[in-house]
């Protein structure tokens with residue numbers, strides 16, 4: 001005897017093509033098996049966190065795609081006694097470590113236990129082979145160490161001048177006296193120019209547009225697609241475009257390097273430029289060998305991409321807060337007024353912030369930037385592949401997992417921050433700084449892979465954003481006028497939703513109007 005419901009199901013099954021039924025059956029059986037394996041896992045495994053709908057194999061993908069920070073936060077609440085839990089995505093167990101202890105375990109782990117290279121294998125498409133995460137561990141460490149030389153204090157003094165010069169030129173050309181613009185787009189364009197000038201050098205910057213590098217840079221940029229994190233080897237239309245782009249970049253760098261070497265050999269008064277290209281040209285590995293051209297090219301691409309988007313979204317979030325918080329905008333402007341006392345002429349305009357001013361005389365801006373990065377770190381998740389079982393508080397994180405921490409979720413953890421969702425830069429005031437717990441503030445990561453460009457980013461952001469605020473009155477318009485931007489998780493760094501970043505601006509005439 002059949003019921004009407006059974007009949008309907010039978011009819012539908014008969015109507016479906018066979019392949020669909022096979023795929024569905026495989027997914028269901030895989031899902032049930034993995035669910036069973038997780039529920040029956042030994043007690044010392046990380047607890048499994050899932051929400052409904054839980055889709056076989058895809059796991060918590062729906063919730064992750066909507067808002068990964070909130071999913072991780074819910075997992076943190078559910079397993080706060082353990083500071084550790086696993087979610088499943090694309091059949092991959094993703095274990096999250098949380099709380100001060102969890103973050104310490106992540107950042108202090110040795111490379112042969114938590115490996116960064118396998119977790120970020122997708123970068124090979126953009127940077128090319130033999131660069132950064134596609135190197136043996138010791139070579140990768142040496143490549144990252146070159147950043148210390150390239151971004152020294154001596155270089156910053158020069159960088160500061162260049163950032164100010166580029167900012168002035170950009171706004172004169174693109175903003176002028178008054179108009180409307182999108183902050184996200186503006187800062188994206190600006191930081192490509194400042195980074196290319198400071199890091200790639202004057203010669204490359206001068207040819208950036210005409211040489212085709214700007215256009216090919218877009219292809220490199222677009223090759224960072226989140227799905228590649230899980231499947232770095234899937235066929236990808238960006239792959240061949242990246243090869244072409246890297247070839248052009250390599251050719252351009254080679255020409256500049258040849259010219260510099262020639263000038264150095266022939267001209268006794270030749271002054272070496274203070275850019276990152278020069279550092280890589282002269283760099284040597286511990287065995288005395290020089291970097292190959294494809295390595296120089298890949299590292300330069302990495303530094304450009306790494307720095308541009310992170311700075312862009314940070315600047316956009318910072319302005320999104322300041323332009324809505326009159327009290328803090330006023331505090332920042334008061335600080336600027338002290339640095340640029342009104343001499344009756346044109347004190348706001350000149351681009352003359354010194355290295356010491358930027359480093360020592362902008363504490364308010366430091367607090368605002370710290371708080372912006374607490375609420376809006378560009379990377380919501382940092383990951384490593386587990387190469388050996390790792391014990392954390394009586395839990396064994398098994399080999400083969402991807403282990404993660406989430407700066408976005410952790411920096412809003414009520415166990416670490418009071419009233420964590422509120423924008424309050426006084427958390428970073430000198431009298432409160434000692435209250436900040438270990439690993440509570442991690443927008444730049446921590447441990448051996450802490451961001452190599454953090455000082456460059458910090459200084460460039462302070463210089464360029466205060467320049468904009470000194471020189472323009474800005475008001476948010478459009479959708480953003482009534483609503484704070486949401487987090488856009490569709491790109492590799494978390495940007496404010498672009499529908500909320502439109503502004504109207506007017507050039508200030510005098511310092512009084514600040």
Ligand code: HEM
Nearest residue numbers: 144306307310311314382443444445449450451452453457
């Ligand atoms: C607001 C701006 C920035 C933020 C928030 C930021 C954040 C981060 C984070 C979280 C990491 C660690 C990744 C991990 O552990 O998995 C990192 C690594 C790195 N960043 Fe940044 N970054 C910024 C700007 C820059 C800039 C401007 C540069 C270059 C000039 C740069 C170069 C690097 C490099 C080379 C690494 C790899 C370090 C290593 O693995 O040893 N970053 N960054």
